[in-house]
Amino acid sequence: MYVGQESHVHEIKKTERKNALFFSQRGYRMGADENTIIRVENVSKTFSGKDGQVEALKNINLDIHQGDIFGIIGMSGAGKSTLVRCLNFLERPTEGHVFIDGKDLSGLTEKELRAERTQIAMIFQHFNLLMQRNVIDNVCFPMEILGISKAKARKRALELLEEVDLADKAKSYPAQLSGGQKQRVAIARALASDPKILLCDEATSALDPTTTKSILALLKEINEKHGITIVIITHAMSVVQEICNRVAIIDGGTLAETGTVLEVFSRPKSRAAMKLVYPDGGDTSVAEMKGRHCIRIVFSSNSSFEPVIGNMVLYCNAPVNILLADTRDIGGIAQGQMILQLPEDEQVAARMIAYLKERNLGVEELDGYVG
Numbered sequence: 001m002y003v004g005q006e007s008h009v010h011e012i013k014k015t016e017r018k019n020a021l022f023f024s025q026r027g028y029r030m031g032a033d034e035n036t037i038i039r040v041e042n043v044s045k046t047f048s049g050k051d052g053q054v055e056a057l058k059n060i061n062l063d064i065h066q067g068d069i070f071g072i073i074g075m076s077g078a079g080k081s082t083l084v085r086c087l088n089f090l091e092r093p094t095e096g097h098v099f100i101d102g103k104d105l106s107g108l109t110e111k112e113l114r115a116e117r118t119q120i121a122m123i124f125q126h127f128n129l130l131m132q133r134n135v136i137d138n139v140c141f142p143m144e145i146l147g148i149s150k151a152k153a154r155k156r157a158l159e160l161l162e163e164v165d166l167a168d169k170a171k172s173y174p175a176q177l178s179g180g181q182k183q184r185v186a187i188a189r190a191l192a193s194d195p196k197i198l199l200c201d202e203a204t205s206a207l208d209p210t211t212t213k214s215i216l217a218l219l220k221e222i223n224e225k226h227g228i229t230i231v232i233i234t235h236a237m238s239v240v241q242e243i244c245n246r247v248a249i250i251d252g253g254t255l256a257e258t259g260t261v262l263e264v265f266s267r268p269k270s271r272a273a274m275k276l277v278y279p280d281g282g283d284t285s286v287a288e289m290k291g292r293h294c295i296r297i298v299f300s301s302n303s304s305f306e307p308v309i310g311n312m313v314l315y316c317n318a319p320v321n322i323l324l325a326d327t328r329d330i331g332g333i334a335q336g337q338m339i340l341q342l343p344e345d346e347q348v349a350a351r352m353i354a355y356l357k358e359r360n361l362g363v364e365e366l367d368g369y370v371g
Contacts, residue, residue, distance in 0.1 A: 036099075037197065037229050038064035038087060043096035045082055056082040058253045060096070064246075069223050069230045071244035071261070073276060076235060079253040084199050084233045088120040089113055100197070118146065121190035125202040127182040129174040135185050136161065136170040142192045153192075160188040164218060180211035187218065191226075198222070200232045204239060216243045237276050241265060249273050266298045266337055266362070277326075293342045293349050294323065298362030309338070312355050318343045320352070339366070 040062040047054045056079045064070045074080045085091040087098060089105045098105045100116060108116060129138050136157050143153035161167045164184040174182055183203060190198055200219070204212040220243050223230050232244060240247050240261060248258040251272035257264060268277045299308075313319060321341035342349040356363050 035065045036063045037066045037068075037101055038062075038231070039097075039099040039102075040083075040087070041097045041099070043083075043086055043093045043098065045079075045086060045091060046094045056253050057086070057093070060250075060255050062248055062255065062258065064229060064231060066229055067223070067227055068246055069220065069232065069244045071232045071234060071240035071247040072250060073234055073237065073240055073247060074250035074272070075275075078250045080233045080235075080250045081201055083250060084122075084201050084231060087197075087199060087231065088117055088122065118142075118193045119195050120197045120199065121193060121195035122199040122201065123183065123186045123190050123203045125205045127174070127179075127186045129182055129185060129189075131174050134171050134173050135166065135177075138174070138185055139189045139192055142189060146193060156192060157188070160191050161185075163191075163222075164188045178211075179207050180214060183207065183211075183215055184218065187215075187222070191222070191228075196228060198228050198230045200230065202233055202235070204234070205236075212239070213242070219243060249276065293344070293346075294366040295340050295342060295353065295356075296364040296366060297338045297340065297356060298364070299336045299338070308356070308359060308361065309340070312352055315355060316348055316352050318345070318348045318352070 040060050043057055043060040044055065045057040047056055060083060072080045072083060082091060086093050087100075089098065092106070100120065103116070105113060105116065130141065133141070136154065139157035139160055140150075140153040143156065144150075148156075158167065158170065161170055164187055166181060166184050166188065169177065169181060169185075174185070177185065186203075198219075204215050207215060216239065219230055219232075222228060232239065234240060244261050246259065247261050247264050249256045249264070249270065249272050251270070256270040256272035257268070264273055265277055268274045309320065309322070320343070322338060323341055324337070324339040326336050326338075342352055353363055353365070
C-alpha cells in the first residue's frame with residue numbers, strides 16, 4: 001500500500017458508512033442489485049379471525065427486476081393475492097420488509113406511502129371502474145387526485161385511450177362496454193399517473209380466451225414501450241407462458257419455486273409446480289411407469305417443430321417407447337419435454353442419446369427410472 005493510500009481507504013470506508021446510515025434512516029436498502037425494483041424480504045402475513053389465526057404468507061423472499069413481466073401463480077387460496085397487496089402495502093406484512101427501488105415501505109409515513117403508491121398502479125379482475133363516470137372521466141380520475149389541471153388531464157387521457165385502442169369510446173359509460181373494453185379503460189387509468197410498476201390481480205380471469213390474449217398482448221406492448229415492470233397474479237399457467245419472462249409459484253403461503261418461465265416449464269422441481277405445469281396429472285402418471293433405460297428430452301426453440309424422434313428412430317433403426325410428451329408455446333418459443341424408454345441394447349441407446357445431443361436438445365438420463 002503506497003503512502004497515503006491507507007488514509008484514503010479509511011476516508012472511503014468512512015464515507016460509505018455515512019451513506020449507508022443516511023439511506024437506512026430514510027428507508028432505503030443498500031447493497032441490493034441495482035436492477036431489482038421490488039425486493040420482498042422475509043415477508044409473512046397473519047390474519048386473525050373468530051376461528052383463530054391464519055398464516056396467509058410465510059417467510060416470502062423474492063426479487064423482481066426492472067422491466068420484468070413477472071408472474072405470481074398458485075392455486076386458489078395459495079396466498080398470491082395477499083402477496084400482491086403487500087407489494088404496495090394495501091396489506092401491511094405482519095413481518096418482513098418490502099423494498100421498492102431500494103426504499104423500505106415500512107419506514108414511510110402515511111403521506112410518503114400515498115406518494116409512493118402513485119408509482120405502483122394496479123388493475124383488478126372486476127375492473128373497479130366508476131360506473132357514474134364516462135370512460136374519459138374514469139381515466140382522468142387519478143390525475144384529478146394528483147392535482148393535474150383539467151385540460152392537461154383530458155389531453156393525457158385521450159392519448160392513453162388512443163394507446164389502448166378505445167379513443168372512440170371516450171364518452172361511453174362502463175355499462176356500455178364489454179369486459180375487455182372495461183379492462184382496457186382500467187389499464188389506461190392505471191397508466192395515468194406514469195407508474196413504474198403495474199400490479200395485475202387476476203386481471204384476465206373474468207375474460208374469455210380471445211379477449212384474454214388481446215389484453216395480454218396490450219400489457220406486453222406497454223411493457224416494451226414504457227419499460228414498466230408488470231407483476232401478474234394468476235392461477236392460469238396459460239397466462240404465464242403467454243407473457244411472463246419470470247415466475248414465482250406460491251403454495252400454501254410459501255414460495256415453492258421461482259425462475260425463468262422456460263426453466264420452470266421445462267424442469268419443474270416442486271410438487272406445486274408440477275401440478276400447475278401438468279394440470280391433468282401428467283407427472284403422477286409417469287410416476288407409475290417403469291423403464292430400465294429412460295431419458296428426459298427438453299425441447300426448445302424450433303426443435304419442437306421438427307420430427308426429431310421420428311428421424312432418430314429411422315436413423316438408429318430401432319423403436320422407442322414414449323412415456324410422456326408435452327409441448328406448448330411459451331412467449332412465442334416452442335418448449336416442452338418428452339420421456340422416452342430406450343432399447344435394451346446399450347450401443348443403440350448411446351447412439352440415440354448422441355443423436356439427440358448433436359441436435360442441441362437437453363437430454364437427461366434417468367437410468368433405473370421409476371418416475
